[in-house]
Amino acid sequence: MLLRMTLRPLPASPDDSAPSISDLLATGERSISFEFFPPKDEEGERRLWTALRELEPLRPTFVSVTYGAGGSTRDRTVAITEGIARETTLTPMAHLTCVGHSREELRSVIGSYAGAGVRNVLALRGDPPDGPGTPWTPTPGGLSYATELIELVGSLGDFCTGAAAFPQGHREAGSVEDDSRVMRAKQDAGAAFAITELFFRVEEYLALRERCDAAGVTIPILPGIMPITSLPQILRMTELSGREVPREVVDRVSRWDGDPAAVRAEGIEIATEMCDELIAGGSPGLHFYTLNRSRATREIHAGLASTLA
Numbered sequence: 001m002l003l004r005m006t007l008r009p010l011p012a013s014p015d016d017s018a019p020s021i022s023d024l025l026a027t028g029e030r031s032i033s034f035e036f037f038p039p040k041d042e043e044g045e046r047r048l049w050t051a052l053r054e055l056e057p058l059r060p061t062f063v064s065v066t067y068g069a070g071g072s073t074r075d076r077t078v079a080i081t082e083g084i085a086r087e088t089t090l091t092p093m094a095h096l097t098c099v100g101h102s103r104e105e106l107r108s109v110i111g112s113y114a115g116a117g118v119r120n121v122l123a124l125r126g127d128p129p130d131g132p133g134t135p136w137t138p139t140p141g142g143l144s145y146a147t148e149l150i151e152l153v154g155s156l157g158d159f160c161t162g163a164a165a166f167p168q169g170h171r172e173a174g175s176v177e178d179d180s181r182v183m184r185a186k187q188d189a190g191a192a193f194a195i196t197e198l199f200f201r202v203e204e205y206l207a208l209r210e211r212c213d214a215a216g217v218t219i220p221i222l223p224g225i226m227p228i229t230s231l232p233q234i235l236r237m238t239e240l241s242g243r244e245v246p247r248e249v250v251d252r253v254s255r256w257d258g259d260p261a262a263v264r265a266e267g268i269e270i271a272t273e274m275c276d277e278l279i280a281g282g283s284p285g286l287h288f289y290t291l292n293r294s295r296a297t298r299e300i301h302a303g304l305a306s307t308l309a
Contacts, residue, residue, distance in 0.1 A: 063093070097126030131240075
């Protein structure tokens with residue numbers, strides 16, 4: 001099914017009947033969630049909807065749809081999120097960033113989400129317009145901090161708002177302790193949960209939890225997992241975000257160089273091991289970055305079936 005919609009600004013009044021992620025997490029059941037990105041063309045949209053349908057039987061707590069830098073995927077993000085809410089049994093969460101938008105434009109986007117019946121939003125500052133690692137330049141009339149965006153979303157209706165968390169600390173933070181204080185500020189601004197960027201060492205997530213506990217952060221923090229199915233792909237992604245894949249992980253995967261099936265199997269095994277350790281360590285759930293494909297996520301979920309039961 002391809003989405004063909006004409007979007008128009010609507011009042012910010014989310015559907016009260018739609019479940020909030022905070023309520024779903026409060027049940028105490030282990031959360032499983034999947035992240036998708038808006039495709040660039042019709043073939044990509046078909047692949048996205050195939051992945052959604054294949055993952056729907058796993059009954060995830062929610063699924064999220066990312067938001068392109070500077071609003072580059074605004075219409076597709078809103079349309080796809082609305083389609084998920086209308087056409088599936090899944091609970092959607094939309095992403096929103098400060099990049100490239102004035103405050104009034106952000107209000108309009110939030111109104112579009114509300115009009116689509118979406119009440120869950122992940123509020124992010126976003127990467128600087130010139131890319132990660134470059135100086136942050138606010139949009140004229142816009143916002144500079146995720147806390148401001150969280151407050152704005154909360155002021156416009158009964159939204160459930162999430163925030164980003166960083167196991168290694170945000171790259172612009174002076175220290176990991178400073179980063180945990182920012183996490184507390186996001187909570188105080190109204191964030192009801194957080195999702196981490198991808199990482200490959202469980203101890204980094206556990207250390208993040210300890211720092212946040214010390215800072216008085218009590219909201220659930222979901223770890224973000226991305227299985228390695230292609231080493232060059234994951235190395236490019238982490239490089240763009242200013243991170244590195246740990247040497248021990250690269251070594252485990254690269255020994256199968258030249259055998260794509262073996263590389264993929266090793267990546268699935270690494271991710272499954274991480275998930276087992278995270279659950280044993282008290283993680284409230286698992287958030288999978290799917291890259292709009294379902295097979296790797298389904299295989300990991302199958303490997304965790306007894307743990308998640």
